[in-house]
Amino acid sequence: MKFLEDRIRKDGQVRPGNILKVDSFLNHQLDVELLDEIGKAFYDKYKDAGITRILTIEASGIAIACSCARYFDVPVVFAKKAKSRNIDGEVYTSVVHSFTYGKDYQITLSKKYLGPDDTVLLVDDFLAVGKAMRGMLDICSQAGAKVAGIGIAIEKGFQEGGRTLREQGYNLTSIAIVDSMTDDGQIVFREN
Amino acid sequence: MKFLEDRIRKDGQVRPGNILKVDSFLNHQLDVELLDEIGKAFYDKYKDAGITRILTIEASGIAIACSCARYFDVPVVFAKKAKSRNIDGEVYTSVVHSFTYGKDYQITLSKKYLGPDDTVLLVDDFLAVGKAMRGMLDICSQAGAKVAGIGIAIEKGFQEGGRTLREQGYNLTSIAIVDSMTDDGQIVFREN
Numbered sequence: 001m002k003f004l005e006d007r008i009r010k011d012g013q014v015r016p017g018n019i020l021k022v023d024s025f026l027n028h029q030l031d032v033e034l035l036d037e038i039g040k041a042f043y044d045k046y047k048d049a050g051i052t053r054i055l056t057i058e059a060s061g062i063a064i065a066c067s068c069a070r071y072f073d074v075p076v077v078f079a080k081k082a083k084s085r086n087i088d089g090e091v092y093t094s095v096v097h098s099f100t101y102g103k104d105y106q107i108t109l110s111k112k113y114l115g116p117d118d119t120v121l122l123v124d125d126f127l128a129v130g131k132a133m134r135g136m137l138d139i140c141s142q143a144g145a146k147v148a149g150i151g152i153a154i155e156k157g158f159q160e161g162g163r164t165l166r167e168q169g170y171n172l173t174s175i176a177i178v179d180s181m182t183d184d185g186q187i188v189f190r191e192n
Numbered sequence: 193m194k195f196l197e198d199r200i201r202k203d204g205q206v207r208p209g210n211i212l213k214v215d216s217f218l219n220h221q222l223d224v225e226l227l228d229e230i231g232k233a234f235y236d237k238y239k240d241a242g243i244t245r246i247l248t249i250e251a252s253g254i255a256i257a258c259s260c261a262r263y264f265d266v267p268v269v270f271a272k273k274a275k276s277r278n279i280d281g282e283v284y285t286s287v288v289h290s291f292t293y294g295k296d297y298q299i300t301l302s303k304k305y306l307g308p309d310d311t312v313l314l315v316d317d318f319l320a321v322g323k324a325m326r327g328m329l330d331i332c333s334q335a336g337a338k339v340a341g342i343g344i345a346i347e348k349g350f351q352e353g354g355r356t357l358r359e360q361g362y363n364l365t366s367i368a369i370v371d372s373m374t375d376d377g378q379i380v381f382r383e384n
């Protein structure tokens with residue numbers, strides 16, 4: 001959608017290696033007004049889907065999930081990237097490979113907060129190869145929860161995550177899809 | 193404040209070792225309406241302090257910071273717990289010991305998003321010994337930013353973090369202060 005494309009053009013920075021830096025508004029410094037526009041866009045898309053929980057993964061996803069949950073009036077649950085003393089009891093786990101950090105990590109979610117009666121909207125700030133999303137989908141599958149949709153702020157359309165998820169029938173909404181970037185900073189967005 | 197004390201009494205759980213579990217509404221599953229009440233309470237307290245940025249640390253702090261920033265109409269910046277490829281350029285760093293995870297970690301914040309012209313409200317979900325808060329204060333000191341206040345959802349009043357910060361002159365607001373917990377689940381809150 002145009003509001004996010006405009007903001008990426010204005011404040012995003014392209015770095016060699018197909019890295020798109022949006023840390024001034026989306027994943028280090030956070031523009032809450034923009035996050036609310038993203039949350040509203042997901043609400044417009046999935047408001048009739050019977051969503052009972054917004055699921056995301058720490059850390060950047062939390063901000064988008066909170067903006068989203070405000071519209072849906074449902075709780076957020078975020079998967080944790082480390083086993084914490086703050087989670088006890090039975091948990092779902094899955095292993096995710098992070099290209100950003102260059103390693104595997106385990107994500108954890110308490111069984112108390114996701115189950116077969118849930119209809120879930122999964123949200124995250126970025127979708128590239130889709131490893132983090134696969135981990136969340138794995139947890140939803142373990143929980144027996146219904147995945148009503150996936151909401152992504154920025155999809156890297158030149159990587160396979162989005163295409164594969166769509167081919168598998170997931171209802172995926174990406175606010176902005178970057179089809180290509182050049183090292184001199186040009187960004188080509190996919191037409192909607 | 194009563195709204196958070198009531199919620200802790202209703203949904204919090206005391207575990208041996210002075211662990212207070214509030215993962216059903218504050219740091220795993222998130223109740224956005226409650227977060228907004230917390231943000232509003234901080235706004236009421238610091239609205240005339242000239243706040244330019246809300247600073248927190250990933251992950252649970254992000255949700256409170258976003259609710260807070262909505263009232264102040266300023267950006268959130270969150271310190272990252274790992275060196276990410278998503279941050280480049282000059283950074284502030286500090287080392288924090290986590291009792292929850294039982295290890296030291298480095299926190300990182302881009303110099304672009306905090307400087308000597310900033311007046312900061314620091315927020316976090318918990319304050320116990322205060323190690324994470326010390327890391328954030330260290331970063332504010334490196335940045336030359338003014339710390340106008342510290343907003344905490346739940347302070348463990350029987351640990352030294354809050355007392356020490358108040359003795360050092362920080363303007364600290366804790367929405368709920370737990371003075372003691374017993375293994376049979378009783379929680380005593382400090383009178384305001």
